[in-house]
Amino acid sequence: MFQYLLLVCFFVFGQSYAQDVCQFVVGASVIAYDGSFLGKLTYASDSESIFNGYGIYGNQNSTLSIWNRYGTYGGQNYRQSAFNPYTSIPPILVKEGRVIARFTLNKHLSGVPNISPYTIRSCNF
Secondary structure (H helix, E strand, O other): OHHHHHHHHHHHHOOOHHHHHHHHHOOOEEEOOOOOEEEEOOOOOOOOEOOOOOOOOOOOOOOOOOOOOOOOOOOOOOOOOOOOOOOOOOOEEEEOOEEEEEEOOOOOOOOOOEEOHHHHHOOOO
């Protein structure tokens, strides 16, 4: 609960929002609604990082990458995509065994915080 309130404060105060969100999510796993592992929010040198352009989770041509604009998890017209602003089943971020956020452009889902993949893209892990 405390983490959720802390994240809400970041939304309100804005300026350091991206940096604070990056600290909040570092090390989290990205899990699709269907249970597929979509990588981790870690340094680009990590083979499982969504920022490793040579890995299966960071390569824009991979079927398991949220950066694949034509794929199930990255295409804006797919229900499980982080980039579909209308989805009700986006990927989730899991850290230490707990769901900490949804990975989505949809700002209207309630419960855990909704974090944009564009915000995460600015992280310097």
